Amino acid sequence: MLIRDNRIQVAHHHQDGHNHSHPHAKGDTAVHSVKSGLREIKVVRRVLDVNEKMADENRVLFNQHGIFVLNLMSSPGSGKTTTLEKTLAAITPEIKCAVIVGDICTTNDADRLSVSGVPVVQINTDEFGGDCHLAAHVIEKAAVSIPLNEIDLLIVENIGNLVCPAEFDIGEDARAVILSVTEGEDKPLKYPLMFRESDVAILNKTDLLPYLDYDVEEAVSSIRQIHPGMPVFEMSSKTEAGMGPWLDWLKGQVRNKLQG
Amino acid sequence: MHEMGIAMQIIEIATASIPKEESDVTVARVNLKVGKLAAVVSDSLRFCFEIAAKETPLEGAELDIEEIPVRARCKACDAEWTIEGPAFNCEKCDSGQIEILSGRELNIESIEIADEDTINADSGQ
Numbered sequence: 001m002l003i004r005d006n007r008i009q010v011a012h013h014h015q016d017g018h019n020h021s022h023p024h025a026k027g028d029t030a031v032h033s034v035k036s037g038l039r040e041i042k043v044v045r046r047v048l049d050v051n052e053k054m055a056d057e058n059r060v061l062f063n064q065h066g067i068f069v070l071n072l073m074s075s076p077g078s079g080k081t082t083t084l085e086k087t088l089a090a091i092t093p094e095i096k097c098a099v100i101v102g103d104i105c106t107t108n109d110a111d112r113l114s115v116s117g118v119p120v121v122q123i124n125t126d127e128f129g130g131d132c133h134l135a136a137h138v139i140e141k142a143a144v145s146i147p148l149n150e151i152d153l154l155i156v157e158n159i160g161n162l163v164c165p166a167e168f169d170i171g172e173d174a175r176a177v178i179l180s181v182t183e184g185e186d187k188p189l190k191y192p193l194m195f196r197e198s199d200v201a202i203l204n205k206t207d208l209l210p211y212l213d214y215d216v217e218e219a220v221s222s223i224r225q226i227h228p229g230m231p232v233f234e235m236s237s238k239t240e241a242g243m244g245p246w247l248d249w250l251k252g253q254v255r256n257k258l259q260g
Numbered sequence: 261m262h263e264m265g266i267a268m269q270i271i272e273i274a275t276a277s278i279p280k281e282e283s284d285v286t287v288a289r290v291n292l293k294v295g296k297l298a299a300v301v302s303d304s305l306r307f308c309f310e311i312a313a314k315e316t317p318l319e320g321a322e323l324d325i326e327e328i329p330v331r332a333r334c335k336a337c338d339a340e341w342t343i344e345g346p347a348f349n350c351e352k353c354d355s356g357q358i359e360i361l362s363g364r365e366l367n368i369e370s371i372e373i374a375d376e377d378t379i380n381a382d383s384g385q
Contacts, residue, residue, distance in 0.1 A: 037375050041279070041371050043274065
């Protein structure tokens, strides 16, 4: 199906400039036909209110401890865990860190990261219905297992997914998105919310560029089309080439938070 | 992708919005505003809602989804426009310093309750 939703809905265009769609599901026509018999009760609430309130509570908690919280997001397989491993190795023990890592199943990532010596909490969302993202209440639960008094930086490795994690505030200070050069240059255009909502982007796996037909300039320009001015760190977490600016950025953020 | 979770939140909020003295009523329609930047697929949300609403006061209720366009304002030249494609630069001056005015909504605006005599009148048709 190549037809876009908004095109389909042109037929329902209303005078106020918004598109409504009125599906007439089986069984709803009876009540619908006697419109005068419906009483409207105003609600006006955000559906994700509960998550946003809890995210604010998380933020207050992390602020009290002066902890900088980074929400690290990407599609599956673009190198979140390797980036974390190398990042932790480079910034500890100078910066005291903890990690929350989210996956639908397995503790493989936590096992990989635990060798870094930092506290790692693995969340498996299959207990939460196999969720495609980490929500604020999950972070609240995980935070109980983290020695908040002893750390300056909490990195949350979100579920590999370029869609849903962008929608859920977890109480973070900043969001970083990783795009790897084995994905399409136009990924940012296909997943605009993720790149719009992130504060920095990493273009990862640049060590593979000699073997690929990848246009770095086009990828960076796609990112900037969605988020003009966003810093983009071109690097390889595997070889550690080009990681300097990313590490400097992260250390700077932690320092700023510590200084209040 | 998380439409089921959203459907359940909608049911929770809508159920809590029914006046206490009217606990037996049937909710006929839930009016939503969904921004085009919200990661929500309307058809998927309706499908999940229909299932999740079973045995709640919202069973059989229609979900009316008003899609809200992405509107932006340029901080440099003050222009306002509707973002249609995946580009977030000012249409007029090409500045990247923009403010998103709408398009991130995922709001329940209202619920519509069917009065008992409406239902009776209907069934008598």
